[in-house]
Amino acid sequence: MRLRSLLFVPGDRRDRFAKAEASGADAIILDLEDSVSTQAKERAREAVASHLANTAPVHRLVRINPVDGPDWQQDLACAVRADGIVLPKAQGAATVEMLIAHMAPHLRVLPIATETPQAIFELGSYGRVAERLCGLSWGAEDLPAAVGAVSSRHPDGSFTAPYEKVRSLTLFGAHAAGVAAIETVYPAIDDMEGLKSYALRGAYDGFTGMLAIHPAQVPVINAAFTPSEAQVEAARRIVDAFAAAPDAGVLRIDGKMVDAPHLAQARKILRRVEQDG
Numbered sequence: 001m002r003l004r005s006l007l008f009v010p011g012d013r014r015d016r017f018a019k020a021e022a023s024g025a026d027a028i029i030l031d032l033e034d035s036v037s038t039q040a041k042e043r044a045r046e047a048v049a050s051h052l053a054n055t056a057p058v059h060r061l062v063r064i065n066p067v068d069g070p071d072w073q074q075d076l077a078c079a080v081r082a083d084g085i086v087l088p089k090a091q092g093a094a095t096v097e098m099l100i101a102h103m104a105p106h107l108r109v110l111p112i113a114t115e116t117p118q119a120i121f122e123l124g125s126y127g128r129v130a131e132r133l134c135g136l137s138w139g140a141e142d143l144p145a146a147v148g149a150v151s152s153r154h155p156d157g158s159f160t161a162p163y164e165k166v167r168s169l170t171l172f173g174a175h176a177a178g179v180a181a182i183e184t185v186y187p188a189i190d191d192m193e194g195l196k197s198y199a200l201r202g203a204y205d206g207f208t209g210m211l212a213i214h215p216a217q218v219p220v221i222n223a224a225f226t227p228s229e230a231q232v233e234a235a236r237r238i239v240d241a242f243a244a245a246p247d248a249g250v251l252r253i254d255g256k257m258v259d260a261p262h263l264a265q266a267r268k269i270l271r272r273v274e275q276d277g
Contacts (some may be wrong), residue, residue, distance in 0.1 A: 001059055001083070001108070001134050003180050004027050004225040005211040005218045006246055008063070010035040011044035017051050023215035024222060027059035027087050032075045033066075041071055049078035059083045061110060061134075065097060084108040084134050089115045089142070092122025096129040107262035108134035110182065113173065115142035116168045135180030137211060138170035157194060171206055183210040192220060199224035208272070227269050235266035 007025035020028045020121060030051070036044045043230035048062060057269035062169050064075035076099075081244050087099060090111035099109060111126070113119055113136055120138040120143075126136055139165050140152040141241045159167060167184075174181035186195045198220050199210055210221045227235075234254070242263050250259045 001178075003059070003135055003182065005210060005221040006061070006182065007212040007215060007218055008009045008035065008185075011048045011062075012058075014047040015050065017047075021056050021060075021219045023056050025058060025212065025215075025218045026209070026222075027061055027083070029061045029063050029211075030079075030082070030098060031063045031086075031090050032071070032078075034052055036132065041065075043193075045074060045078040049081075050081070052081035060163055061086050062100070063088060065170050067095060070258050071149070073102065078105050079107075080108065084110055087148060088139075091116060091119045093125040093128040094122075096132065096264070100129070100132050106169055108132060110135050110137060112137055112139050114138040114170055116146055120166060120169065122134050123169045124176060126177040126179070130177040130179055133177065133179045133184045135209070136174035136177065137182035138167060139182050140166075140184050157188065157198075173229055180209055181207045183207040185211045185213050185277070186217065187213065189214045190218040192216070195220050196224065213221055235269040237243075238266040238269060 004028055005025045006027045007020050007023055008029045008031050009020040011030050016179055017030070018251050020210040030048045032041065032044050032048065039144050052060060060082050061084040061107050062075065062079035064079065064081045067087070068089065076085070085099065085103060087095065087108055087109050095236050096111060109132055110237050111133070113123055113126070126133060140143070140159065143163070143166065144150070144152045151160070153159055164229065171181050183199070186198045188194055195217055203224050212218055212221055223271040237253055238258055241258070242248065245251060250257055252258070
C-alpha cells in the first residue's frame with residue numbers, strides 16, 4: 001500500500017469525499033473522530049458506510065473513535081469495506097491486538113501512537129503486530145493537552161524538545177516494526193513554503209509519507225516523499241556497482257566511499273520507486 005499522502009476528510013461532509021479522492025492523495029482518511037461533533041456521529045457513520053459501498057481510485061481508511069470510549073464498535077461496523085482503520089489514542093501493540101480481534105481480517109491498522117503519555121513507552125512494541133499494520137504515525141496536539149503543555153510548537157512552528165523526541169521515537173518505532181513511518185500534519189494550511197520545508201525534512205529524516213488536512217497540501221507532500229531523479233540514479237549506480245563487485249565490502253562511487261549501509265539505503269529507494277510505478 002503506497003502511502004506518501006493521507007488526506008483527512010470529515011466523515012459527516014459527504015460533499016467533500018469525491019474532491020478528496022480526486023486530490024492525488026494516495027489515501028483518504030474518512031474521519032469519525034475529532035472532526036465530527038457528537039451530534040453528527042451517526043450521520044457520519046451512515047455517510048461513510050454508503051460511500052465505501054462504491055469503488056474508489058484511492059485507498060480509503062476510516063479513523064474510528066478511541067477504543068476506551070462508546071463509539072468505536074459502531075464505527076468499525078460501518079468501516080468493513082474500507083482498506084484500513086486509523087486508530088487514535090493507541091497505546092502500543094496491546095491496543096492493536098484488542099482492535100483486530102473485532103475487525104475484518106483484510107483491514108490494516110494505522111495507529112496514531114503518541115497521543116497519551118503512556119503511549120510513548122510502547123512505541124517499540126508494534127513489531128508484535130506488524131503484519132496487521134499499514135504504518136505508524138504520531139500526533140502533536142493531544143499529548144501536550146494531556147500533560148498541560150502550552151503547545152508542542154514554538155512560535156515559529158518548530159517542535160519543542162519533548163515533541164521532537166516523540167517524533168523521533170515514532171520514526172524509529174515504525175522502522176523497528178518494518179512499517180511505513182508517517183509524519184504528522186502541518187497545520188498552517190496557507191503556508192505552502194513552510195509545508196514544503198516540513199515535508200522535505202520528514203523525508204530527509206526517514207519518514208515515508210505524511211498526513212494532510214487540505215487537498216492543496218497533497219501535491220507538495222507527494223513531491224517531497226517521491227525520490228528525485230538524482231536520488232534514483234545515484235541509488236542505481238550503487239546497486240549496480242556492488243552487483244558488479246559482489247565480494248567488495250567498500251567501493252568508491254562518485255568520489256565517495258560507499259559500504260553496506262549505503263547499499264541498503266539505495267535498495268530501499270529503488271523499492272519505493274518500483275512501488276510507486
